[in-house]
Amino acid sequence: MDNHLISQLEKLIDIGIALSAEQDSSRLLEMILQGAKQITRADGGTLYSIEGNAIKMAIVLSDSLGINLGGSFGVPVTMPDIPLYFEDGAPNLKNVVSCSFHHNKTINIADAYHNQDFDFAGTKAFDLQNQYHSKSFLAVPMRNHEGDIIGILQLINAINASDNKVMGFDEISQHITEALASQAAIVLTKQCLIDDLANMFESLVQLIATAIDNKSPHTGEHCRRVPELTMMVAEAAHNTRHGYLRDFVMTDADRYELKIAGWLHDCGKIATPESVIDKATKLQTIVDRIVLLETRFEVVRRDREIALLKQQIQALEQGQTPESAGTQAYLAALAELDEDLAFIRQANKGGEFMPPEDQERIRAFKHRSWRLGGEMQPLLSDDEIDNLTIAKGTLNAEERRIINQHIDVTIAMLEKITFPKHLQHVPEYAGGHHEKMDGTGYPKGLYRSQMSIQARSMAIADIFEALTSKDRPYKQGKTLSESLAILKKMKETNHIDPDLYDAFIEQKVYRHYAEKFLDDYQLDVE
Structure with missing residues (x-):
């Protein structure tokens, strides 16, 4: 040869x-x-x-x-x-x-x-x-x-x-x-x-996320925005060359793995009932039960009117002027009913915080009554009082437990998938976004040292997206200044990673995200 x-x-x-x-x-x-x-x-x-x-x-x-x-x-x-x-x-x-x-x-x-x-x-x-x-x-x-x-x-x-x-x-x-x-x-x-298998897998992942978002008009873009913001936070950590994060680097494979985890971070919500996800008001079940309370108040108004008319008839029979018989008390009672109903309607909408005195005012309605079929009933039932006194948002304790359970379902679903080597960390990244640095998060109560930087990045992204989101049923999207103030408080109370928060601020990740996803009224911080 x-x-x-x-x-x-x-x-x-x-x-x-x-x-x-x-x-x-x-x-x-x-x-x-x-x-x-x-x-x-x-x-x-x-x-x-x-x-x-x-x-x-x-x-x-x-x-x-x-x-x-x-x-x-x-x-x-x-x-x-x-x-x-x-x-x-x-x-x-x-x-x-x-x-x-x-x-x-x-x-x-x-x-x-x-x-x-x-x-x-x-x-x-x-x-x-x-x-x-x-x-x-x-x-x-x-x-x-x-x-x-x-x-x-x-x-x-x-x-x-x-x-x-x-x-x-x-x-x-x-x-x-x-x-x-x-x-x-x-x-x-x-x-x-x-490449075809990778593209198909990624398409299926995005399909799942889209299906979850489409379950509710109130979280319609959450599963799309969180992956993007997660990558922004992680890139900020990657670009930090001082302090705790100075040795943190990501390869393209690492980025892809985190992106997939971001898309799947709420996949467990596919098993969460729409009635919980879509609970736009505190009294909502299949319908908003505020209409039942409005009916009761209307019955009370009718009974007051009937009582007034009876009183006026009696006055006529006694030779008195009917206009003077109980009219002022009747009008005052109607004004009080209107004020009470307006207060209940406002309480039903939910919000960031319900003062204790407002909760007590709701509980006091238990001692007021209305007539149903000749029998007197509490104006508000125990269940209605429990829901109307929810301090934050629209979910009661049981509903909160149900929706929090989505992370357990997420982890269980992801752990059943045989991920290839380059995606082995997806369950850990996706399953840790509700954990806190002090161990008070869920579902595992992990501490900072037990979590990867990627999972901690996703936790910040999930919180910031929720704060600024415009599609929650009980609140407007917060401005950047309001959101950053809350995020800073969470850093000081050891709920989020302090070093990632610093990178988030120093590299103005919040601004890059805001310019892409938020409304002009929210952009009050440079």
């Missing part, structure tokens, strides 16, 4: 090993074409991809002309596509690469200028314009594992090692190039399958 053949085989092996390790599709294409050029000592070449009924140039290289187009070179290929079929439907057999595709075979041309089988008019025009001479051609189809041609590898002008003159591609070079093309096609197919 001569030294040249040994060298070619060694290069083929080296290229095969390199191809197996590469994961970037653009780099794979470049390596295939560069490797084929090295093995055959070709001056130039083009790697074509098959897309529909066209052959597209993916990578174009020429050593003597200094051409590097496509892939990661940064210069796009602007040359026209080669049609596989003519307008009448006939196969295009006039171009070397299209003929190679249709006949599913290698085409080796020693001298294009003396070949009558193909149309080299475009090649000759290119040569004339660039003062080049395209002589020898080698076009090799690239077949995947199913035998489909996914691309064409074409080399131009083999260079003789002894005198540097252009020669034809010898038989050995052709066979080795065919071996490389076969191996390259398998690697490309593998990478395409990996």
